[in-house]
Amino acid sequence: MEAINKKKTIVITGGAGGIGTACAKALKDHKLVITDYSNDAVDEAVKSLTKEGYDAVGIACDITKKDDVVKLMKFSLNHGDFGGIIHTAGVSGSGQKPKNVFNIDLVGTDIVIDEFYKIATKNSVLVLFSSIMGHTIPPNDEYDAALLNPQKEDSFSTVAKFVNDDADMMYNFAKRGVLLLLKENAFRIGQKGARIVSVSPGVIMTPMGLKAAEEHADRINKMIEVTPLGKTGTPEDIAEVVKFLISDKANFITGSDILIDGGILTSLLKEGKE
Template identity: 35%
Template sequence: MPKVYVITGGAGGMGKAIARRFCQKGTVLLADVSAERLEQAAAELQPLAAAQVAHRVVDITDEDQVNELAVAASGLGELGAIIHTGGLSPTMADARRILEVNSIGTGYVLKAFLPLAGQGCAAVCVASMAGHSTPRNAAYDSILTQPLAPDFVERMMPFTQDNPGAAYGLSKLGVILMVEDQAWEWGRKGARIVSVSPGTIDTPMGRQEAARQPMMKQLLDMTPLGREGTADEIAAAVEFLCSGESSYITGTDLRVDGGTTANVQKLNRQK
């Protein structure tokens, strides 16, 4: 059977860049909340594809819809990878909604696709360098690893102080922690799970954040490579992490941020 590569947030800048690389490898199934954008993405990618580019409207905060996505994927072939790029940035929603989408949504995706994982399969979750600037803390780390707990949002909201930026950082730290926490479960099936933390990336979402958050310019000024990254540079990292070339990499995060996190940490130590 052909391998199937499922990409959430598949109509976004990173999602489409990733799909361009994977549509030559097998069947691609794009998931996003916007039917119009999905249709445009599929139409753009199909001429480049070696196989089918399927698409499905999915709200990742709806467990039934995520489960239906997994069922649809299983009907297309053997799962090669689940690549989870779907999420909200700080200017897109309030703190509660960011936790729902970035944390609970990720929990639903990983839960739904674990049963499909087999030997050589990979799960790649997009986190953020914001997850590395959010301190690990015994008060909330264990909460973040279990976003499907009934009281998850209520327990996390006090730590956000109702601030979308804080909620975003916490939610992305949560993605990193979930990947670490679930490595054993995925490994028992011969599969791997990893996260990727992009820095300042030139995508529509990235440009929206840069336009509305002055601190993004400050972060760019502290980036050793002196520029924004591209969606294709994230896609290249994801392609590597889904390949046999990374067959001993699991339960960890790869920063693709031009060195921003390392330099910020260095500057903080020097204060």
């Protein structure tokens, strides 16, 4: 596939994870900036990619801290002109507290958008990661206002009233927030000639997904049963769509979320109405 610009860099957050790694491996024509929370994980990912012939560098980053994201942004500019960011970093609700999920999945995304907007130029692309579960949360003026402004002091407490201390439910709300941020930022990013898109994966067998399958086997099996394609997805399924979205072949797509779910969302929404 034709690259955006071989001299430009593509930043991949969560780059040591299953989907982040798959995205990196789909982008051999690009300069890659790999980032993740752990220094060791970043070093290992960069070492592995370099060994396979990729042009990759890395830096650790806590996406919930603005100073860290600014440091990541400047690091990427030191390695070439900005071509795009693939923001895969995030956590599921499993084993997490609701506030951690809110901060990592939504506050972190808001910070990433704000900082990389500053260096967005014509033909650069921001790819966010939502989830099919974000689509299951209905509109509501009160929590939507908080989801759209997650860095405000009272936003977490506003959303928390609706999730009953359930981290899995907070995940769903946070991912709705990502969809709202996508729409909210499309115009201002578009005025720079840049694009912002998101993808919403279904049941994907990443290391996180495999762990969830072990802990909640009945739930995962039920989800597969109601998936029209009757199977789970792979990180490579996600990476191929992302590869298209950052290419010039998608240069008239912005403000859009792409479902990569084997059709399961249709079944989930249908069940919710019954």
